[in-house]
Amino acid sequence: MDNTIGIGLLGFGTVGSGVYEHLTRNGNLLRERLGIDLRIERIAVRDPAKERTAPRELFTTDITAVINDPRVRVVVELMGGLREAKTAIEAALRADKVVVTGNKALLAEHGAEIFALSDAMSVPVFFEASTAGGIPIIKAVREAFVANHFLSFHGIINGTSNYILTRMTEAGLDFPTALAEAQARGYAEADPTLDVNGWDAAHKAIILASLAYGTWVRPDGISVEGIDAVSAADIRFARQLGYRVKLIANINAGDQGAISVGVHPTLIPQDHVLASVNGVFNAIAVKGDVVGDALFYGRGAGGGPTASAVLADVADAATALVNRGTPRCSGFRAHGLYGKALPPDAVVSRYYLRLAVDDQPGVLAQVAGALGRNGIGISSALQPEQHDADGRAQLILMLDRARHAQVKSALAEIEALACVKPPAALLRVETFA
Numbered sequence: 001m002d003n004t005i006g007i008g009l010l011g012f013g014t015v016g017s018g019v020y021e022h023l024t025r026n027g028n029l030l031r032e033r034l035g036i037d038l039r040i041e042r043i044a045v046r047d048p049a050k051e052r053t054a055p056r057e058l059f060t061t062d063i064t065a066v067i068n069d070p071r072v073r074v075v076v077e078l079m080g081g082l083r084e085a086k087t088a089i090e091a092a093l094r095a096d097k098v099v100v101t102g103n104k105a106l107l108a109e110h111g112a113e114i115f116a117l118s119d120a121m122s123v124p125v126f127f128e129a130s131t132a133g134g135i136p137i138i139k140a141v142r143e144a145f146v147a148n149h150f151l152s153f154h155g156i157i158n159g160t161s162n163y164i165l166t167r168m169t170e171a172g173l174d175f176p177t178a179l180a181e182a183q184a185r186g187y188a189e190a191d192p193t194l195d196v197n198g199w200d201a202a203h204k205a206i207i208l209a210s211l212a213y214g215t216w217v218r219p220d221g222i223s224v225e226g227i228d229a230v231s232a233a234d235i236r237f238a239r240q241l242g243y244r245v246k247l248i249a250n251i252n253a254g255d256q257g258a259i260s261v262g263v264h265p266t267l268i269p270q271d272h273v274l275a276s277v278n279g280v281f282n283a284i285a286v287k288g289d290v291v292g293d294a295l296f297y298g299r300g301a302g303g304g305p306t307a308s309a310v311l312a313d314v315a316d317a318a319t320a321l322v323n324r325g326t327p328r329c330s331g332f333r334a335h336g337l338y339g340k341a342l343p344p345d346a347v348v349s350r351y352y353l354r355l356a357v358d359d360q361p362g363v364l365a366q367v368a369g370a371l372g373r374n375g376i377g378i379s380s381a382l383q384p385e386q387h388d389a390d391g392r393a394q395l396i397l398m399l400d401r402a403r404h405a406q407v408k409s410a411l412a413e414i415e416a417l418a419c420v421k422p423p424a425a426l427l428r429v430e431t432f433a
């Protein structure tokens, strides 16, 4: 039996070059553990002139030549982007090549189509690297927890945001300096917009929720906010109140099987385990009806951790190819056991509200009145002695649980008050109760 599996690499950036480096370094270990020789046969890149850390003869700019190379049985897509990556993955599936990808944006947008083709062709797509880098959460959801209904996931799943929030909280850095650091360390995407506006985490949440609940969650049906909405003042006030601000991806299964998926900067109690997840680290707290609580922690970005996930998928694919001929089909299987995602306005949460207000009698009563008319209670209030740079008082209110629609309606009334200077700062609060 020939125990060599040829790999075609599409992309040789942060992750692709990491895969090459670590496969070269640990190839012997993998050979001993798997009894398989994993060999990178060809690599597609965009720029033929760039300096590379692999032999020049492996490189081409022709994606199709890599996919159709007869030695290649596993195609590893690490180019990023949507259109070319989708075309490449579909071509690989049609050519009977097992696919491994870390492309969360592509799966979140087009996962339903890609997995339908994967099923139709009986050729699997592995995607561990798409969600939380080196943390094996896809394998856990798909295999280790297969007997569970998932009650909730709370995840810190964007390393760049977590790095920025940590540096702003602990070193007092401003946002641009902290972002530049994250980019220099290879955590942020080439275009960091999606890291900062919450959509990178949302893509991962969509993949996790879709896998957990067997229905492909649509990006336009979920609520997403990024850390660009968080100010240094909110981080400071949250600390005074006993909370840390983290970008939390929250996935919940409700009573009637309806699921909710959202990504928001969120105040979490400073003694909760997720509050001590700092820097580029990711963590995901999972609650299953059989297993109870489980926690996953590790590096969610960067060449090494992501290469570790890619190589684990390659090892699974190669083992199956060598032993049985065809690897187990498709990591995502649609079923109808759960409802659709709840509309964002129907999702219930506690909230933190910071207002810049005129320092005069009756202001708190007007604000409380608007909240009361919308059925929202106040659980605590803070008004520091110091005024803001415009000479206004800062009013910080912790609100009781309410639907987002109620809070939006109250906020519209509050921001229209003459004594309030908009915009208000509104953040979610999660107490894990």
Ligand code: NAP
Pocket (backbone or CB within 6 Å): 010, 011, 012, 013, 014, 015, 016, 044, 045, 046, 047, 048, 050, 061, 063, 077, 078, 079, 080, 081, 084, 102, 103, 104, 105, 129, 130, 133, 186, 187, 188, 189, 190, 300, 301, 302, 303, 306
């Ligand atoms: P990257 O550093 O930007 O590298 C992209 C690579 O793809 C480059 O080698 C580029 O070629 C090549 N490429 C792009 N378009 C191409 C095309 N049309 N034809 C041929 N080659 C093309 O990206 P990355 O950070 O490694 O990320 C790769 C994927 O992994 C993305 O989907 C990303 O979301 C995902 N991911 C990244 C991380 C991370 O920590 N970075 C973690 C998890 C998942 P040139 O070298 O010639 O420019």
Ligand code: HSE
Pocket (backbone or CB within 6 Å): 130, 132, 133, 157, 158, 159, 160, 161, 187, 188, 189, 195, 200, 300, 301, 302
């Ligand atoms: N830019 C992503 C992050 C990379 O910061 O988490 C890992 O997906």
